[in-house]
Amino acid sequence: MMIEFQNASYSYIKGNGVNNLNVKIDEGEFAFLIGPTGSGKTTLMRLIYFDLIPDAGMVIVGKYSSSTITTRKIPGARKGVGMVFQDYKLLGDRNLFENTALPLHALGFPGKEIVDRVEEALDLVGLETKNEHLPMELSGGEQQRACLARAIVKEPDILLADEPTGNLDPVASFELVRLLETINEMGTTILMASHNYNLIKGRGRRILEIKNGTLRGS
């Protein structure tokens, strides 16, 4: 699934946002999005999963376009997009298995397939032995990997990772990027936002630089 921004702009009531974005991320690509805090990385990500709709221009994600999408169609568009957040957004009242299974229940998968897929996803992120644990019983790195398991369990075409290493130590950060590279090798398009240049340099991936809401180059 391809992502394309065509002269897309979005501004918040209090200012900032993104201006006139023009970029295309190909199917199966692993791209990094780099920029300082408040530069518009999260806004760009939110435009991809239609949490925000551009004020001007257009964002195309697979067969969905921001110019024609309706509120009813947004859940459908998000089915093909997995998301990893800096603050994990795991549900504290459910164990790891239940957190990971959530997207599959939402998509109406049968019970047996849910069990198989969740076990597979937890195995991939190395948390297969902690499926009964609550998020609060896991370390920061484990929580982030749990968040990743929840994002990939539905086998999305696109994986968006918004500052996934923001709360992790260097070792855990490196491991997470390695994990994302493994997922990308399976064919998933990945866009990872970060402000840690040292983590992403030298990986042979395209790096998109955003500053004050404008893409500076790639």
Added chain:
Amino acid sequence: MDKIHYLISEGFKNIWRHKMTAFTAVFSLFLALFFVGLMATAGENTHKILQYLRAKYKIEVFFDQDVANEKALGLIHQIKKINGVRTATLIKKEDAMRIFKDQFGEDILDILGYNPLPVSAVINLVRASKVPVKADPIVNKIKTMKGVAEVRYQGSLIRKIERTYYRILGKLPVIAGIVVLVAVLVIYNTVKLSVYSRRQLILTLEMIGATRTFIKMPFIFEGFFIAILSSSIAFPALVGTIETGNYILANFTSWGIRLSFDPAIWIWLFVLSATITILGSYRAIAGILK
């Protein structure tokens, strides 16, 4: 099928996961429903107290000294024909003497050497529940009859009781309306707070691609279970309160009143709480979703 099963079980699990929130919701709903139920029961039983008081209404008619028992019977027959009179009972001179002895412990013949007590009658009034009892027109008619010396009745007391009852009856729908409105607001806001406390769950579900229906359904089921639970607690609590009331009335008063209770009230309490919890959940989630 798996999805429906999951949504229903989530509704149940949410109650268990958020025990304190669920307990607060159930307790608030229970209190609100209990007061609505009490109000409905009070409305249903108010007339019983009035009927008890009305049973005490009586008009005493004293005939002239020269009116004999036979003539008095004729007058009583006429009195019975007056609209609003239920019964009229003759009290002969001898009966009056016996009553005097019962009340004062002395024989009037021993004191005076003759019986000065006149023939009299005790009149009871018709106790229609829809309209106030009016004793004055009956008394006025009796007073115009030849042979009637004196008519005694508790005119001002009857007027006061009747006026007060119909005044309460007129205001009861307003009071009930206020109680129901307060109950609705309490339940609605409790549900809204309960949903709002799980804002992160709703937003996370929205972000992972869950449809609005998928997000709303567990909350709707949860509201439904809470409504069943709270109305199921409110119902026996009401029965217990009314039975306690009946025990007190039977053992500590001589009023002969037994409070009645319509079991169908459980259905009404459930319908009220289920409607508000479901509607409240639905609207609260809609307010959080973009």
